[in-house]
Amino acid sequence: MSIINNALSGSLAAQTAINTSSQNIANLQTKGYTRQGVLLSAVAPASGTKGAGFGVEVSQLLRFSDSYKSQQLWRANSELGSRTQSQPYFTQLERVMGDDKTSLSNGVDQFFRALNAAGVDPVSTPLRQQVLTSANAMAQSFNSIYNLTRQQQTSVDQQRDAMLPQLNTLTANIASLNQRITQAGSLGTNTSALIDERDRNIDSLANLVSVEVLEQPDGTRSVSLRSGQPLVAGNLAGTLDMNTATTPASLELKFAGTTFGLDDTKVGGQLGGLGDFEKNFLTPLQTSLTDMADQMATMVNTQLKAGFKPDGTAGVDLFSFNPTGAGGILNLTPGIQAADLAFSADGQPGDSGNLQQLIAIKGKPVTLASVGTVLLGDADTQLVGKLGIDSGQNQSLLDTATTIRQQSEDDWAATSSVNKDEEAINLVEYQNMYQANMKVIAVANTLFDATLALF
Numbered sequence: 001m002s003i004i005n006n007a008l009s010g011s012l013a014a015q016t017a018i019n020t021s022s023q024n025i026a027n028l029q030t031k032g033y034t035r036q037g038v039l040l041s042a043v044a045p046a047s048g049t050k051g052a053g054f055g056v057e058v059s060q061l062l063r064f065s066d067s068y069k070s071q072q073l074w075r076a077n078s079e080l081g082s083r084t085q086s087q088p089y090f091t092q093l094e095r096v097m098g099d100d101k102t103s104l105s106n107g108v109d110q111f112f113r114a115l116n117a118a119g120v121d122p123v124s125t126p127l128r129q130q131v132l133t134s135a136n137a138m139a140q141s142f143n144s145i146y147n148l149t150r151q152q153q154t155s156v157d158q159q160r161d162a163m164l165p166q167l168n169t170l171t172a173n174i175a176s177l178n179q180r181i182t183q184a185g186s187l188g189t190n191t192s193a194l195i196d197e198r199d200r201n202i203d204s205l206a207n208l209v210s211v212e213v214l215e216q217p218d219g220t221r222s223v224s225l226r227s228g229q230p231l232v233a234g235n236l237a238g239t240l241d242m243n244t245a246t247t248p249a250s251l252e253l254k255f256a257g258t259t260f261g262l263d264d265t266k267v268g269g270q271l272g273g274l275g276d277f278e279k280n281f282l283t284p285l286q287t288s289l290t291d292m293a294d295q296m297a298t299m300v301n302t303q304l305k306a307g308f309k310p311d312g313t314a315g316v317d318l319f320s321f322n323p324t325g326a327g328g329i330l331n332l333t334p335g336i337q338a339a340d341l342a343f344s345a346d347g348q349p350g351d352s353g354n355l356q357q358l359i360a361i362k363g364k365p366v367t368l369a370s371v372g373t374v375l376l377g378d379a380d381t382q383l384v385g386k387l388g389i390d391s392g393q394n395q396s397l398l399d400t401a402t403t404i405r406q407q408s409e410d411d412w413a414a415t416s417s418v419n420k421d422e423e424a425i426n427l428v429e430y431q432n433m434y435q436a437n438m439k440v441i442a443v444a445n446t447l448f449d450a451t452l453a454l455f
Contacts, residue, residue, distance in 0.1 A: 009055030082273035090391035107141030128338035143328035210268025307342035307354030315342025
């Protein structure tokens with residue numbers, strides 16, 4: 001009897017819908033889970049018959065996903081990753097370079113203040129010793145800040161080295177999931193869980209580098225860098241590595257036997273954020289520190305050698321500059337004594353003509369990679385000012401990226417996340433549907449029994 005078949009199809013469809021709702025509710029707190037639903041379709045009557053039809057069928061299991069919102073989610077994660085990585089470095093530099101006690105400005109001011117004090121009595125041993133002490137303190141300020149930048153450089157390299165294997169694992173996972181989704185789909189298996197896993201991998205990848213994702217007709221997703229180089233195509237995955245044969249080491253992508261050279265300042269995500277901070281701020285800052293130390297040491301040493309010591313002999317270098325930074329970029333000349341300071345311009349012990357020329361060096365220009373040509377006394381202020389501007393801009397962009405990411409997550413959740421109230425309503429509706437169809441089957445059985453009783 002068709003009445004039984006119709007009711008049976010209805011009860012089975014209701015069971016499938018209830019199972020789908022139970023799956024959604026079970027994954028209420030599962031990160032990245034995309035809710036599912038059923039699409040019910042009426043089964044039409046056979047050709048030439050006048051019956052109402054042959055019940056209902058589950059024509060499709062729905063996956064409530066919006067490709068546009070997923071793309072926005074991934075793009076937001078790339079920008080967030082980029083700004084997140086560099087901010088701790090900016091903050092650390094601001095704390096050290098902007099501190100009144102550890103800043104270069106403090107060291108330079110103390111040194112020239114000691115020179116001014118020595119002008120009261122150019123032959124005073126305590127005042128001369130104070131010049132040496134402040135000169136050494138200033139040199140250590142240079143070394144301390146320069147060493148901090150080298151430590152940050154090491155940290156950047158270590159972070160990059162840790163990211164690349166993670167990134168390569170993610171691309172391999174996405175390629176593998178592409179293959180599994182294709183195989184499962186060809187067998188008619190529900191692939192929603194596999195697609196969710198792939199999307200989570202893409203989201204993690206997007207946090208490391210900026211990506212573009214294209215949906216293919218066979219259900220796979222092709223992933224590329226925003227500059228166009230392929231990362232994943234079907235079941236093929238690329239790998240990123242640093243080429244240490246170049247100086248400095250360069251980022252490379254290898255895909256299907258082809259090698260692409262990459263600019264790590266433009267790949268976006270955490271990797272791009274590190275590259276941008278390193279090349280556009282940290283390296284110029286290191287160069288500026290060495291330039292400032294070198295030019296100041298050269299001017300001071302040149303002026304001292306133009307003067308005379310208290311014993312009438314020619315002056316010697318006060319500072320030794322080391323461009324490699326090993327042991328510090330700036331140090332006092334080994335063995336120099338207070339009596340070696342050549343403050344006299346005419347060879348007379350009490351003369352301070354050359355000392356006045358030394359004091360005037362503070363107002364002379366120096367050329368730095370980060371800020372151009374500035375007065376020596378203002379150089380550190382300019383460096384700290386640029387640091388503050390760059391850090392503030394990055395923090396502002398980080399705040400914006402955080403907000404956009406949260407909005408993107410909310411937009412995604414509005415479409416794809418599980419709503420427990422909605423699922424509760426679905427359960428009641430499909431339960432009623434199931435019970436109604438079972439009631440129809442009971443009525444059909446009564447009618448069937450009545451028919452049999454006639455005979």
